[in-house]
Amino acid sequence: MTSPVTLRRASLALLLPVLLQGCGTQAPRGDTDRKGQPMLAAAPLHVTASIKELMDSTIDPAADGLWDSVGTIVTTAGIDTHQPRTDEEWHAVRRHALTLIEAMNLVVMDGRHAAPRGTKAGLGELSPQQMDAKIAANRAEFNLFAQAVHDEGLKALAAIDRKDPEALSSIGSDLDERCEACHVTFWYPNSARPTA
Numbered sequence: 001m002t003s004p005v006t007l008r009r010a011s012l013a014l015l016l017p018v019l020l021q022g023c024g025t026q027a028p029r030g031d032t033d034r035k036g037q038p039m040l041a042a043a044p045l046h047v048t049a050s051i052k053e054l055m056d057s058t059i060d061p062a063a064d065g066l067w068d069s070v071g072t073i074v075t076t077a078g079i080d081t082h083q084p085r086t087d088e089e090w091h092a093v094r095r096h097a098l099t100l101i102e103a104m105n106l107v108v109m110d111g112r113h114a115a116p117r118g119t120k121a122g123l124g125e126l127s128p129q130q131m132d133a134k135i136a137a138n139r140a141e142f143n144l145f146a147q148a149v150h151d152e153g154l155k156a157l158a159a160i161d162r163k164d165p166e167a168l169s170s171i172g173s174d175l176d177e178r179c180e181a182c183h184v185t186f187w188y189p190n191s192a193r194p195t196a
């Protein structure tokens with residue numbers, strides 16, 4: 001009788017050539033770009049999360065990390081202004097900025113759906129299919145909204161590297177507007193907006 005271990009080895013041995021063959025299509029093909037530099041085939045990317053899940057797991061917590069890092073709280077004991085002070089505290093905020101910046105590349109990845117199928121659209125919100133269709137029809141605009149958040153993240157990163165809490169604080173409110181710009185266009189275009 002074959003032990004489970006041997007079985008697993010055997011099936012791996014069978015699988016390996018198949019896997020390697022798959023990789024073969026991704027390997028450099030010796031092509032060169034216009035400047036004569038060798039071109040590497042694009043790395044294989046695997047899309048798992050929807051944009052909604054990326055927002056919840058990565059983007060929103062990173063943005064919160066930036067927003068919460070500086071501020072003023074008025075209490076009965078007086079005014080408490082908080083900001084990163086030690087190198088470790090600045091480093092922690094820097095992680096959030098980098099996460100936000102790089103996560104915007106994930107948001108614009110081809111093949112990523114807006115939300116899991118079956119997600120119920122709230123009042124004024126588009127359904128997952130409607131969001132996908134709207135993004136597909138307005139790809140350039142969608143990418144620009146993501147780019148705007150990316151760029152705001154870069155400004156935050158520069159402020160962090162200068163250890164400038166005032167700049168970080170004002171970037172925070174611009175960042176909020178950039179997030180909303182995409183949401184009102186692609187997520188809840190039909191929601192009632194406060195009239196000025």
Ligand code: HEC
Nearest residue numbers: 051052055056059060063114115142145146149179182187
């Ligand atoms: C390029 C477009 C785009 C940008 C920029 C963007 N979002 Fe989103 N966001 C979406 C889409 C699409 C959804 C999915 C809508 C849904 O929940 O069905 C979403 C959903 C969300 C959700 C709801 C997640 C959930 O679990 O329901 C939060 C929170 C969120 N975004 C926060 C942010 C924050 C914070 C920023 C800015 C730092 C931001 N978003 C920038 C497109 C964007």
